[in-house]
Amino acid sequence: MKELxxxxxxxxxxxxxxxxxxxxxxxxxxxxxxxxTILVAVNVRSGKLxxxxxxxVEGKILNEEExxxxxxxxxxxxxxxIENWEVVEKRKVEIPNEIIGIIKCxxxxxxxxxxxVTPKFKVVSRKxxxxxxxxxxxxxEEDTVxxxxx
Amino acid sequence: xxxxDVISIDDFRKEDIDYVLRVAERLEExxxxxxxxxxxxxxxxxxxxxxxxxxxxLSFESAMHRLGGAVIGFAEASSTSVKKGESLMDTIRTVENxxxxxxxxxxxxxxxxxxxxxxxxxxxxxxxxxxxxxxxxLLDLYTIKxxxxxxxxxxxxLLGDLKYGRTVHSLAKALSYYNxxxxxxxxxxxxxxxxxxxxxxxxxxxxETSELEAVIPKVDVLYVTRIQKERFPDPAEYNKIxxxxxxxxxxxxxxxxxxxxxxxxxxxxxxxxxxxxTKYSAYFRQVWSGIPVRMALLGIVLGVIE
Numbered sequence: 283m284k285e286l287x288x289x290x291x292x293x294x295x296x297x298x299x300x301x302x303x304x305x306x307x308x309x310x311x312x313x314x315x316x317x318x319t320i321l322v323a324v325n326v327r328s329g330k331l332x333x334x335x336x337x338x339v340e341g342k343i344l345n346e347e348e349x350x351x352x353x354x355x356x357x358x359x360x361x362x363x364i365e366n367w368e369v370v371e372k373r374k375v376e377i378p379n380e381i382i383g384i385i386k387c388x389x390x391x392x393x394x395x396x397x398x399v400t401p402k403f404k405v406v407s408r409k410x411x412x413x414x415x416x417x418x419x420x421x422x423e424e425d426t427v428x429x430x431x432x
Numbered sequence: 433x434x435x436x437d438v439i440s441i442d443d444f445r446k447e448d449i450d451y452v453l454r455v456a457e458r459l460e461e462x463x464x465x466x467x468x469x470x471x472x473x474x475x476x477x478x479x480x481x482x483x484x485x486x487x488x489x490l491s492f493e494s495a496m497h498r499l500g501g502a503v504i505g506f507a508e509a510s511s512t513s514v515k516k517g518e519s520l521m522d523t524i525r526t527v528e529n530x531x532x533x534x535x536x537x538x539x540x541x542x543x544x545x546x547x548x549x550x551x552x553x554x555x556x557x558x559x560x561x562x563x564x565x566x567x568x569x570l571l572d573l574y575t576i577k578x579x580x581x582x583x584x585x586x587x588x589x590l591l592g593d594l595k596y597g598r599t600v601h602s603l604a605k606a607l608s609y610y611n612x613x614x615x616x617x618x619x620x621x622x623x624x625x626x627x628x629x630x631x632x633x634x635x636x637x638x639x640e641t642s643e644l645e646a647v648i649p650k651v652d653v654l655y656v657t658r659i660q661k662e663r664f665p666d667p668a669e670y671n672k673i674x675x676x677x678x679x680x681x682x683x684x685x686x687x688x689x690x691x692x693x694x695x696x697x698x699x700x701x702x703x704x705x706x707x708x709x710t711k712y713s714a715y716f717r718q719v720w721s722g723i724p725v726r727m728a729l730l731g732i733v734l735g736v737i738e
Contacts, residue, residue, distance in 0.1 A: 391561050393542035397519055417542025
């Protein structure tokens with residue numbers, strides 16, 4: 283894997299095909315334990331995306347729920363589970379039915395901006411992306427969603 | 433008990449709506465026969481009005497009294513701990529100790545949903561900012577059903593500011609459960625939002641127009657709402673619009689004999705006073721509908737009425 287410029291891992295999770303520039307945001311959303319060993323590659327050349335970011339999490343197999351949290355900002359991401367230096371599972375991220383935390387409501391008069399409450403959204407449609415605030419019931423489309431990441 | 437809280441008309445399925453209307457009808461009969469009822473005897477309603485309202489608060493309080501229950505509450509936030517900086521969540525956690533059911537009106541959208549999540553007692557939304565006012569929608573439906581004995585088969589026009597009016601949004605959605613034809617009559621720029629039209633257009637036939645005159649002879653219900661002056665950047669434009677959407681006897685000349693004019697009130701001048709005493713006016717009976725409907729909702733969430 284010479285072109286990745288980061289070393290391969292024995293066991294863990296590789297999140298590949300993250301849109302370039304969003305790798306650090308993805309890392310933030312994943313909110314991994316402080317003692318995790320993480321390798322981040324930014325602006326790697328990619329056949330599919332032109333440029334991409336990659337995250338390798340050593341020693342930890344991320345479950346579906348953990349990984350799907352990043353689907354909003356990195357819908358193109360693929361997740362590779364590595365064991366004994368081999369990819370044992372490969373999957374695409376999927377936008378979950380409900381988004382909790384991660385983004386704030388675009389409606390400035392939504393109660394979530396005034397009380398200590400975690401924003402929550404129902405996914406109305408995945409393509410095109412449309413979320414509905416659980417509290418104020420306003421809908422947000424993709425460009426607005428990306429502008430309101432927490 | 434079919435539901436615990438009343439927060440958004442979107443939470444209601446058609447059978448829930450029909451159930452509320454049936455219970456309201458039954459309670460209205462009982463009220464006529466017996467006067468004040470006893471279903472909520474020993475129960476306390478707290479009305480938390482963080483924003484002023486005459487009709488909705490008095491209507492809820494009257495409904496609770498007529499159910500035999502007691503009422504506590506406040507009519508504006510300035511006389512409460514909110515002024516000292518108390519959060520809504522803390523207010524709710526406090527009040528739930530004093531009451532068996534909470535009715536809340538709040539200027540922020542989503543406040544009622546949050547209150548319902550926090551509270552151990554049932555919560556009824558009496559308006560959360562520009563979002564929802566589900567009890568208004570239910571009483572509107574009840575009025576239509578009372579006036580015509582049915583909702584199915586009617587031609588219903590919603591008139592006025594259809595863009596910003598939360599009442600007409602919820603009503604349009606709720607009416608889409610029934611076999612009706614809807615006319616959305618609004619001036620340019622104040623039309624029904626696209627997302628609502630799209631959401632319901634596969635369920636009901638919709639006619640969108642800005643011409644009130646052409647619609648009048650066709651409809652059974654004319655639901656009038658206020659056009660707010662502040663929505664228009666140019667006052668001259670407002671004055672022009674205002675005149676063309678005013679419902680008076682002349683406008684009603686071509687109406688069906690059985691037409692009913694409704695209005696969530698308060699009215700300013702969109703319905704002429706001369707209409708009040710005609711066979712067309714249903715808006716003050718609509719106010720009365722708030723009583724049996726809110727009695728039904730209170731009784732259902734309190735678990736005292738089946």
